Amino acid sequence: MDYVIEMLNIRKEFPGIVANDNITLQLKKGEIHALLGENGAGKSTLMNVLFGLYQPEQGEIKVKGKKVHITNPNVANELGIGMVHQHFMLVESFTITENIVLGIEPKKGLTIDMKKAEKEVQAISDRYGLRVDATAKISDISVGMQQRVEILKTLYRGAEMLIFDEPTAVLTPQEINELTQIFRTLIKEGKSIILITHKLKEIIEVCDRVTVIRKGVGIDTVDVEGTTPNELASLMVGREVLFNTKKTPAQPKETVLDIAKLNVKDSRGVMSVKDLDLTVRAGEIVGIAGVDGNGQSELIEAITGLKKSSSGSIKLNGKELSSLKPRKITESGVGHIPQDRHKHGLVLDFSIGDNMLLQTYYQSPYSKRSMLNNREINKQAKKLIAEFDVRTPSEWTEARALSGGNQQKAIIGREVDRNPDVLIAAQPTRGLDVGAIEFIHQRLIDQRDKGKAVLLLSFELDEIINVSDRIAVIYEGSIVAIVDPKETTEQELGLLMAGSKRKEAGEDTHV
Structure with a gap:
């Protein structure tokens, strides 16, 4: 069998942890090969070894049959290996072309030939059906x-x-x-793809083979055609996984969060939330369904105090929040799992333990007369790390050293532990594997069952339908419909999200 890449018996260690333990992965020419594993299983580490960002302690790498030493990403590029990272590495103030040619700019005499670069970028974009405007700025796309x-x-x-x-x-x-269509075009053009993922639906839809790793150890490589999502989930987490969240019918009580006639501008000064009405009651989960860019981010930022509203009202248990600063809003009983965990959820250079106390470090018993009580902080951090299954060598480990999923579990642990009256959960399972998703969904339902209100924002329609008790559809900054998840489908939600009206006339969205 001819392989374009062979990673044979790779071992990669970090202080106190073996991230990859004797893993083998072999990529055939013209295939999409999935690398599947839980958060923190070692997937990204293994690929960072292949891309030259890390050096392995043991094992060897072959490219097209020849043994290679990939000492840095430039060597990987020379060997024909490219990597699209989870967190994009782009300069926001540069154009698309400037970002693409950065470091290898075409020259015309002593100056950069940007016209030539733009033509080349546009040609590649057209060839692979990427449909980008080579002159657009990153900040505008x-x-x-x-x-x-x-x-x-x-x-x-x-x-x-x-x-x-x-x-x-x-x-x-x-x-x-x-x-998915871009992947298929790339394969037709003779490329080969390794896809790091934990989304089983994607693997079944686009991949040819899948290598499963669990806790840093290679479990198996199987043909996708001969397997099922349930079998892959079991290989990944080592147990059976429930794909449908178990919950009893909601028993909603009094209104906790009441939003009326809310208007919020985006960063460019354009009104992105328009006369929005929405209520969330104690003992229910309200899901917001919508295509990204329809005002969801501005709505969440207005509720949590990260952005000032232009007009309208946001009340928590009858008390107006819109004039309060973020800390006062938090202390009033609002929990916030932000959609960008790096920008608004964590201080990456702080320890994971300190991050888990970011909302309460200044309160007793963690602080006294402006002095931190590190013993109490560490004790609470250890408790939350265990309770929320945050996989970390210790509470002292820097937050940036953890996998994305474990960073997310730390944030959720911090917010849920405070038991807020309303929990704003924005993309709470983004980047999480099926086992962790199951765990987080149950935590949201537990909050609901304690009589708390939960507002869930997600772009995963199956998550919205599975977890919510009511679904509010947002379109162009307004709530255009409230639907019962038991009486709707992904297709109907998709149409509503695109601006189609429901068949029932005169539906009240402020319920």
Whole structure:
């Protein structure tokens, strides 16, 4: 069998942890090969070894049958290996072309020939159906388009083997469909793809083979055609996984969060939330369904105090929140799991233990007369790490050293532990594996069953339908429908999210 990449018996260690323990992965030419594992299983580490960001302690790598030493990403690029990272590495103030040619700019005499670069970038974009505007600025394009820029960066550098690290974690359902088509085009053009993922639906839909790793150990490599999502889930987490969340019918009581006639501008000064009405009651989960960019982020930022509203009212248990600062809103009884865990959820250079006390470190028993009580902080951090299954060598480990899923579990542990009256959960399972998703969904339902209100924002329609008790559909900054998850489908939600009206006339959205 001819393989374009062979990673044979790879071992990678970090202080106190073996991230990859004797793992073998072999990529055939023209295949999409999934690398499947839980958060923290060692997937990204293994691919960072292949891309030259880490050096393995043991094992060897072969490219097209020849043993190679990949000492840094430039060597990987020269060997035809490109990597699209989960967190994009783009300069926001640069254009698409400037980002793509950065470091290898074409020259005309002593100056950069940007016109030539733009033509080359546009030609590659057209060839692979990426549909980007080579002259647009990164700050002005969507997350999905930014990912296409990352793909173009690898293709511009001549990549034949592409590694995608959790590529759909930040995409809308429509963008995921478009990315799937891009994958197929790349394969037709003779490329080979390694797809790091924990989304079983994606593997079944686009992949040829899948290598499963669990806690740093290679479990098996199987043909996708002969397996099922349940079998893959069991291989990944080592037990049977429930795909449908178990919950009793909601018993909603009094209104906790009451939003009326809310208007919020985005960062460009455009009104992105328009006369929005919504209520969330104690003992229910209200899900917000919508295509990204329809005002969801601005709505959440207004509720949590990260952005000032232009007009309207946001009340928690009858008390107006819109004039309060974020800490006062938090202390009033609002919990917030932010959709960008790095920007708004964590201080990456702090320990994971300190991050888990970010909302309460200044309160007793963690602080007295402005002095931190490190013993109490560490004790609480250890308790939350155990309770929320945050996989970390210790509470002293820097937050940036943890996998994305474990970072997310730390944030959720911090917010849920405070037992807020309303929990704002924005993309709470983004980047999590099926086992962790099951765990988080149950935690949200537990909050509901304690009589708390939960507002869930997610771009995963199956999550919205599975977890919510009511679904509010947002379109162009307004709630256009409230639907019962038991009486709707992904297709109907998709149409409503695109601006179609429901058949029932005169539906009241402020309920």
